[in-house]
Amino acid sequence: MTSITKILTHAFEKDEGHVHIHIKEKPYSNPYLVGVGLGLVLLAAFVIMGRGLGASGALSTAVAVTVNKIAPKHAAQNNFYKEYVGDETTNPLMDWLIFQTIGVLVGGFISGTVSHRVKKGIEKGPRISTRMRLVYAFIGGGLLGWGAKLARGCMSGQALSGGAVLNLGSWVFMMMVFVGGYAAAYFMRRQWI
Amino acid sequence: MKKFLENLTTNQKLGGVALVLGFIALFAGDPYGGTSIKVNEKDLALSTVGNADKISVNDLADWIIKDKADFELVDLRSEEKFNEYSIPNSQCIPLTQLSSSELLRNQKIILFSDDDVASSQAWFILKSKNYKGVYILDGGLDAWKEKVLFPKAPVNGIKDELDQFEKMKEVAKYFGGSVQTDSSITETKTQIKLPTSKSSNTKTTAPTGKKKKREGC
Amino acid sequence: MNAPFFKFEYFNRDVSLIIAFAIGIAFGIALEKGGFGRATILASQFYFTNMRVLKVMFTAIVTAMLGLYFFSVIGFVDLSLVYLTQTNMLPMVVGGLVAGVGFVIGGYCPGTSVVAFATGKIDAVVYVLGMIFGIFVFGEMFPSIENIFNSGFMGNVTIPSYFNLSYGLVVFLVVLMALGAFAAAEWGEKKMSEKSGKEKV
Numbered sequence: 001m002t003s004i005t006k007i008l009t010h011a012f013e014k015d016e017g018h019v020h021i022h023i024k025e026k027p028y029s030n031p032y033l034v035g036v037g038l039g040l041v042l043l044a045a046f047v048i049m050g051r052g053l054g055a056s057g058a059l060s061t062a063v064a065v066t067v068n069k070i071a072p073k074h075a076a077q078n079n080f081y082k083e084y085v086g087d088e089t090t091n092p093l094m095d096w097l098i099f100q101t102i103g104v105l106v107g108g109f110i111s112g113t114v115s116h117r118v119k120k121g122i123e124k125g126p127r128i129s130t131r132m133r134l135v136y137a138f139i140g141g142g143l144l145g146w147g148a149k150l151a152r153g154c155m156s157g158q159a160l161s162g163g164a165v166l167n168l169g170s171w172v173f174m175m176m177v178f179v180g181g182y183a184a185a186y187f188m189r190r191q192w193i
Numbered sequence: 194m195k196k197f198l199e200n201l202t203t204n205q206k207l208g209g210v211a212l213v214l215g216f217i218a219l220f221a222g223d224p225y226g227g228t229s230i231k232v233n234e235k236d237l238a239l240s241t242v243g244n245a246d247k248i249s250v251n252d253l254a255d256w257i258i259k260d261k262a263d264f265e266l267v268d269l270r271s272e273e274k275f276n277e278y279s280i281p282n283s284q285c286i287p288l289t290q291l292s293s294s295e296l297l298r299n300q301k302i303i304l305f306s307d308d309d310v311a312s313s314q315a316w317f318i319l320k321s322k323n324y325k326g327v328y329i330l331d332g333g334l335d336a337w338k339e340k341v342l343f344p345k346a347p348v349n350g351i352k353d354e355l356d357q358f359e360k361m362k363e364v365a366k367y368f369g370g371s372v373q374t375d376s377s378i379t380e381t382k383t384q385i386k387l388p389t390s391k392s393s394n395t396k397t398t399a400p401t402g403k404k405k406k407r408e409g410c
Numbered sequence: 411m412n413a414p415f416f417k418f419e420y421f422n423r424d425v426s427l428i429i430a431f432a433i434g435i436a437f438g439i440a441l442e443k444g445g446f447g448r449a450t451i452l453a454s455q456f457y458f459t460n461m462r463v464l465k466v467m468f469t470a471i472v473t474a475m476l477g478l479y480f481f482s483v484i485g486f487v488d489l490s491l492v493y494l495t496q497t498n499m500l501p502m503v504v505g506g507l508v509a510g511v512g513f514v515i516g517g518y519c520p521g522t523s524v525v526a527f528a529t530g531k532i533d534a535v536v537y538v539l540g541m542i543f544g545i546f547v548f549g550e551m552f553p554s555i556e557n558i559f560n561s562g563f564m565g566n567v568t569i570p571s572y573f574n575l576s577y578g579l580v581v582f583l584v585v586l587m588a589l590g591a592f593a594a595a596e597w598g599e600k601k602m603s604e605k606s607g608k609e610k611v
Contacts, residue, residue: 028445031462032204032592035469038440042474045433047481049426050414051493053437055521056541063545080552099427101524103434108528110435111442120530123449123517137449137533140516141523141540142547144509148520149548150559151505152495155519156437158502160467162495164474166568166580169497173506180510185456188514192453207469208589214476215585218578224482224489225577298488299417323485325418 026115042164049096052161056145056154058101060084065092080149125192136191242313247331248303254341254364257282264301264326269311270334280305280337281368291315298324305330305337342370413487438525440470447525449517449533456514459602461595468588479581499562516540 028034045053064084068075075081086092112118124133148154151173153162159177162170201209256264257280266283268275275285286294288311296302302324304312312329319327330337344361362372412418416426444466445451454460481487513519516537518526523541526534552559570577 028451028462029443030203031444031465032207032469034440034444035466036207036473038437038444038466038470039473039477041433041436041440042470043477043481044436046474046478046492047413047487048415048429048433050417050491053433053521055519055524056545059520059538059542060545063542063549067546067549078549078552079556080549094423094427096426096430099430100434100437103431103436104438104441104521104524105434105528106431107435107438107440108442108447108525109438111439112447112525112529115443117442117447118529120532122533123526123531124533125450133533134536136515137517137537138540138543140512140514140518141537141542142544143512144516144519145512145541145544146548147505147508147510147512147544149505149545150555151502151509152498154509154521155467155513156521158495160470160474163467163471164478165489165492165494166475166570166577166584167494167497168564168567168569168572169495169499169502171569172497172499173502173509176503176506177510177513180507181456181514182510183507184511184514188453189457191515192450192517193457193459204592208592211472211476211585212589214480215472215582218476218479218581218585219576221480221483221578223577224479297417297491298412299419299491323412323488325412 025117038160039164042160045161046164051096052157052164053100054097054153054157054161055101055104056148057097057157058095059145060149061092061095061098125190127193128191133191136188242316242329246316246328248328249331250337250340251364253280253303253330253337254368258364258367264303264328265296267296267302267304267315269304269306269315280334288315291318292322296324298322299326301326301328303328303330305333308333308335338370341365342368343373345373413481414491417488417491437521438528441522441525442529446522447529447531447534449526449531452519452522453514453517458598459606461599464595465592468591472585472588475581475584479577494566494568497562497564497567498560499564501559501561504558512544 042053045051061084064075064081067078067081068085075085084092109118122130122133124130128136144154148158151158151169153170153173155177158167158170159174163174198206253266262282266280268279268283268285269288269291270279270285271287272285275283279285283305286296288306296319302319304315304319304327306312306315309329309332312333316327316329332340341361342365344358344365346358358372365372415421416429421429441447445462446466451460452463455463478487478489478492482489509519516523518534518537520541523534523537527538564572568577568580569575570580573580
């Protein structure tokens with residue numbers, strides 16, 4: 001873990017010289033208009049596919065497939081891995097969510113490039129070291145990965161997609177994310193403000 | 194009024210649209226389509242149960258043996274009769290409960306009852322609710338018994354017919370029935386024992402082998 | 411035409427993967443334009459300084475909800491064929507709380523971390539690694555927490571069906587709630603910026 005942060009920190013510092021010579025980035029769009037756009041994308045997914053959007057599912061499949069490659073016997077005993085690996089009749093990597101997530105990667109890059117917002121950097125408040133920020137990023141990612149799996153979905157799969165079809169569990173999940181977030185916000189204030 | 198609209202910001206306009214649509218939703222009814230069905234009477238009157246909407250009992254037997262699972266087999270009779278005997282892999286949805294059933298519009302649905310009357314009725318109900326792939330089992334359970342469970346041996350059959358009959362024997366055996374030879378038919382008719390539902394219907398509770406892939410995160 | 415198209419087999423699985431890619435691109439663009447590729451913006455939601463997350467998310471939910479509702483009422487979309495995640499109350503409450511804490515600590519949620527990754531944020535790379543680790547830990551723990559994972563099973567249940575309200579009424583209430591939240595967010599942002607402005611002077 002520390003070696004990873006070191007490498008990444010190093011990579012970041014090396015690049016610091018370039019950071020200041022970029023074309024001025026465009027401001028972000030009106031949130032309500034973006035929201036309508038995002039809502040229409042979600043609606044398209046419902047109408048065309050009959051399902052919502054997702055994100056964490058792609059990583060789960062990747063993890064399950066990897067575990068299955070390394071220790072097939074171990075994976076076969078575990079219902080969680082088994083569900084993502086499937087019954088071998090179809091390639092688990094030819095999955096809707098995996099392709100959708102690759103699309104998100106491409107879409108994010110396109111939009112960022114057009115608006116001159118693609119640049120190497122680390123998102124953090126002014127009062128925290130780069131290394132601590134990366135440690136927190138890892139811990140936060142771990143918690144979200146774990147929690148999203150327990151709750152059968154993440155912000156996209158549950159809150160957004162489930163929210164639009166008025167799924168009871170999704171709304172509960174969404175409220176709990178806000179509760180958990182606001183409860184932990186005070187302790188994390190050094191990282192952000 | 195026009196000036197008022199022009200003075201609104203984009204955000205206010207968006208909010209207004211949402212509010213109006215939300216308000217209409219109050220009165221627009223149930224999106225799950227449970228309460229109000231719009232029936233196009235003309236279309237319905239013109240549509241009749243054609244041959245294309247019928248499935249023969251032999252085809253069905255073939256599909257079940259081959260473990261084809263791309264259809265829902267619906268027994269429209271009462272639960273009592275269903276428990277007594279029904280075609281393997283079928284589910285019991287009495288005609289009166291059809292509208293509240295969990296059949297999905299994209300499924301291939303095969304309806305049957307003792308004969309064709311109830312299944313034709315059910316066919317019209319489902320068609321009027323915009324179900325696409327609705328079929329009826331030609332001849333119903335009566336035909337199933339006669340042709341699949343207890344087929345009669347051909348009298349003085351030519352070779353082809355006899356070959357055919359050998360096949361039918363196997364099919365009958367698979368479903369727990371038996372073949373009736375010409376001589377036995379009159380005596381045994383009353384004694385025909387239907388296969389007990391326990392042995393033939395064990396599959397109804399088990400998953401039908403359809404792959405239900407997760408679609409969530 | 412009947413929707414959802416895929417469920418009526420207007421196209422096959424291979425085509426659906428191309429559609430997945432296309433929808434993903436649109437999703438990525440929307441998230442990036444919304445500013446969701448930056449952890450500082452996402453986290454500021456929890457300090458009431460910038461309510462973009464709430465605004466974008468609720469507008470998206472309201473838009474998709476209204477669209478889906480009216481498409482279903484006119485008989486274009488068969489809502490019973492639209493996927494609903496089953497509700498398991500306890501794991502969703504616990505999972506939601508853990509995910510919320512993780513959101514503030516990590517600064518991203520899974521979808522936004524991908525966008526941040528695409529726009530060169532190194533912390534997002536670490537975040538994704540953390541998420542993979544978290545999923546792996548969950549997978550390894552799964553046999554022992556399978557009971558909890560499956561507890562509180564309620565099936566496919568929506569707010570209208572659970573509270574026995576009409577679907578249209580809930581749609582209306584969600585619109586009202588969202589508009590109220592937006593008004594509060596705008597007001598709160600104004601107050602916060604006034605406050606910070608005064609402090610600076």
